[in-house]
Amino acid sequence: DSGVTQTPKHLITATGQRVTLRCSPRSGDLSVYWYQQSLDQGLQFLIHYYNGEERAKGNILERFSAQQFPDLHSELNLSSLELGDSALYFCASSIEGHITDTQYFGPGTRLTVL
Amino acid sequence: GIQVEQSPPDLILQEGANSTLRCNFSDSVNNLQWFHQNPWGQLINLFYIPSGTKQNGRLSATTVATERYSLLYISSSQTTDSGVYFCAVGEAAGNKLTFGGGTRVLVKP
Numbered sequence: 001d002s003g004v005t006q007t008p009k010h011l012i013t014a015t016g017q018r019v020t021l022r023c024s025p026r027s028g029d030l031s032v033y034w035y036q037q038s039l040d041q042g043l044q045f046l047i048h049y050y051n052g053e054e055r056a057k058g059n060i061l062e063r064f065s066a067q068q069f070p071d072l073h074s075e076l077n078l079s080s081l082e083l084g085d086s087a088l089y090f091c092a093s094s095i096e097g098h099i100t101d102t103q104y105f106g107p108g109t110r111l112t113v114l
Numbered sequence: 115g116i117q118v119e120q121s122p123p124d125l126i127l128q129e130g131a132n133s134t135l136r137c138n139f140s141d142s143v144n145n146l147q148w149f150h151q152n153p154w155g156q157l158i159n160l161f162y163i164p165s166g167t168k169q170n171g172r173l174s175a176t177t178v179a180t181e182r183y184s185l186l187y188i189s190s191s192q193t194t195d196s197g198v199y200f201c202a203v204g205e206a207a208g209n210k211l212t213f214g215g216g217t218r219v220l221v222k223p
Binding site (some may be wrong): 002033035042043044045048055056058088090092097098099100101102103104105107108110 | 144145147149155156157158159162164200202204205209210211212213215216
């Protein structure tokens with residue numbers, strides 16, 4: 001158990017819908033990262049938050065947004081869902097957010113868009 | 115951006131065998147982590163190893179940063195070692211991990 005929690009574990013929804021994925025980092029960690037794992041793109045970085053502020057963006061679609069709250073939990077919002085958004089979404093956390101930090105991954109949320 | 119290549123893409127082992135997985139990267143890195151993704155999809159941290167050698171039980175890893183590669187050794191493999199092994203690197207510029215394509219390992223009893 002990495003100490004990073006994600007809810008829900010599974011999510012099944014229809015095209016055009018909006019969903020919210022939630023992540024709680026390890027106790028004491030200030031940084032949260034979101035990654036997407038799909039069959040065709042592999043594991044890709046989406047976005048990084050440090051202590052409530054956005055630090056870096058990767059290949060995140062405009063239909064996707066994220067935020068980190070004062071209690072340090074983070075939410076990833078996915079809207080106008082398409083079939084291709086079906087993937088495993090991981091949250092990771094680290095102490096500070098330096099690239100030299102170890103990132104610990106949560107169990108993931110498996111999203112299926114029908 | 116940095117390129118990360120893992121080899122071999124697939125590996126079938128008999129229980130008890132040893133194996134070596136390789137990760138090549140195209141630029142200098144400040145972070146290198148090895149993960150095991152189990153059949154349930156969970157990513158489990160194995161090593162944080164931007165340079166040097168580490169051992170943890172039957173697993174060990176070596177990173178030669180100057181030559182831009184890392185090796186993961188599995189000794190006396192067990193069926194529970196099955197899954198996908200990922201190497202991920204963090205670039206000097208940027209604040210993210212870039213993952214390789216993984217090595218899918220199947221250990222047969």
